[in-house]
Amino acid sequence: MTDTYAVPTASGLPDHADLLDATRTVRQVFAATPQQVWPLLSQALGTTAWVKHENHTPLGAFKARSALVYFDRLARSGELPAGVVSATRGNHGQALAFAAAQHGIPATVVVPRGNSREKNAAMQALGADLVEYGDDFQESLEHAARMADERGIALAPNFHPWLVAGAGTYAMELLTAVPDLDVVYVPIGLGSGVCGMLAAKAALRHPVEVVGVVSAGATAYADSLTAGTLVSSPVTTQIADGMACRTPVSEALALIRDGVSRLVVVSDEEVADAMRLLFRATHNVAEGAGAAATAAAAQDRARNQGRTIGVVVTGGNVDTDVYAAALGRPA
CATH class of the missing domain: 3.40.50.1100 (Rossmann fold)
Known part of the structure; x- marks a missing residue:
C-alpha cells in the first residue's frame, strides 16, 4: 500500500507526527548528531553555549x-x-x-x-x-x-515542507536534549534550516527563542522583513556561500516573520573570526554559514549573560584555502 502525504499550506509547518516520521527516515541512514558544551567556547561567548554539530552528518551538513x-x-x-x-x-x-x-x-x-x-x-x-x-x-x-x-x-526544490521536515529532525534532537535552552541561533540561507527549528519548537512546545542569522553580504531576508514585502538584494559575501540568497522564498519569509524573534546580521570578518574560534575552542571545522550562528552569539555576548544558548553549526564543508585564510586572521 502506498503512503500519501498532503503538502502543508504556505502558512503551516510540519507537525509533531511529521517530524517523528522524518526522524525515522533519517535514522535509517545515520545516527543523531551530537550537541555539546565546549568550555572554551562558553567562556568566549560569556555563557553556557551548546553546539549542535550538523558538521558531523555523513555529508558534513544538515x-x-x-x-x-x-x-x-x-x-x-x-x-x-x-x-x-x-x-x-x-x-x-x-x-x-x-x-x-x-x-x-x-x-x-x-x-x-x-x-x-x-x-x-x-x-x-x-x-x-x-x-x-x-x-x-x-x-x-x-x-x-x-x-x-x-x-x-x-x-528538485530548494525549499519545500518535506525539506523543512528533514531539517526539523536536527532541531528535535537539540531541543529534546536541552529542554532548558533559552535561545538558539540559526543561520538563514533559503530558510529550510530555520523553519525546521520553528517546526520543532512548535511540536515540542519548547519555549526557546529562535534568532535568525543573515550575512551582511546577503541581506534579502532582513530587507524583506523590514520592507514588509519580498525584495531582492545583492549578494556580496565572500565566505558565507551557504547564506548567499538574493531573492527570498515567500513561504519561508512568512514563517520566519511569524516565528523568529529577531535577526542578527554578521559580517564576513565576524564569520571568519567565528570559524577560527570554533576551531580553537572545539577543534571542529565550520564553513562560513556553519560559523554564522557563533558569530551572532559573539555579537550578543552581553545580552546573553546568564542564559543558556545554542548555536547550530550547519555544516563544515569549506575549501582548504578559504579555511586557511580564516585561521590565519590575526586574533
Missing part, C-alpha cells in the same frame, strides 16, 4: 536530512521522477545527489561560476552531473528551472 526525507516521501507516495535537477552552492547539491542515488535516480546540479571547488568535487564524487551557469545562485536557480522544462525532468 542538508543530508532534508534530501533523505524528500526522496523517501516521493517514493512512498509513488511519485519518484526519472531524474532531478536543482541549483545549489554545494550542500544541497551533495544531499540531492546522495539521496537520489539511493533510489537510482540521476541528479544534475547547477552551480554559479566560481563556486567552491571542493564542494563541486564532492557533488561529482556523489554522482551528480555538474553544470556551471550564472554569476550567483539566483541565476543558477533560474537555469535549473529551464533545464527541467527542456529535459522533462523534475526540478
Whole structure:
C-alpha cells in the first residue's frame, strides 16, 4: 500500500507526527548528531553555549536530512521522477545527489561560476552531473528551472515542507536534549534550516527563542522583513556561500516573520573570526554559514549573560584555502 502525504499550506509547518516520521527516515541512514558544551567556547561567548554539530552528518551538513526525507516521501507516495535537477552552492547539491542515488535516480546540479571547488568535487564524487551557469545562485536557480522544462525532468526544490521536515529532525534532537535552552541561533540561507527549528519548537512546545542569522553580504531576508514585502538584494559575501540568497522564498519569509524573534546580521570578518574560534575552542571545522550562528552569539555576548544558548553549526564543508585564510586572521 502506498503512503500519501498532503503538502502543508504556505502558512503551516510540519507537525509533531511529521517530524517523528522524518526522524525515522533519517535514522535509517545515520545516527543523531551530537550537541555539546565546549568550555572554551562558553567562556568566549560569556555563557553556557551548546553546539549542535550538523558538521558531523555523513555529508558534513544538515542538508543530508532534508534530501533523505524528500526522496523517501516521493517514493512512498509513488511519485519518484526519472531524474532531478536543482541549483545549489554545494550542500544541497551533495544531499540531492546522495539521496537520489539511493533510489537510482540521476541528479544534475547547477552551480554559479566560481563556486567552491571542493564542494563541486564532492557533488561529482556523489554522482551528480555538474553544470556551471550564472554569476550567483539566483541565476543558477533560474537555469535549473529551464533545464527541467527542456529535459522533462523534475526540478528538485530548494525549499519545500518535506525539506523543512528533514531539517526539523536536527532541531528535535537539540531541543529534546536541552529542554532548558533559552535561545538558539540559526543561520538563514533559503530558510529550510530555520523553519525546521520553528517546526520543532512548535511540536515540542519548547519555549526557546529562535534568532535568525543573515550575512551582511546577503541581506534579502532582513530587507524583506523590514520592507514588509519580498525584495531582492545583492549578494556580496565572500565566505558565507551557504547564506548567499538574493531573492527570498515567500513561504519561508512568512514563517520566519511569524516565528523568529529577531535577526542578527554578521559580517564576513565576524564569520571568519567565528570559524577560527570554533576551531580553537572545539577543534571542529565550520564553513562560513556553519560559523554564522557563533558569530551572532559573539555579537550578543552581553545580552546573553546568564542564559543558556545554542548555536547550530550547519555544516563544515569549506575549501582548504578559504579555511586557511580564516585561521590565519590575526586574533
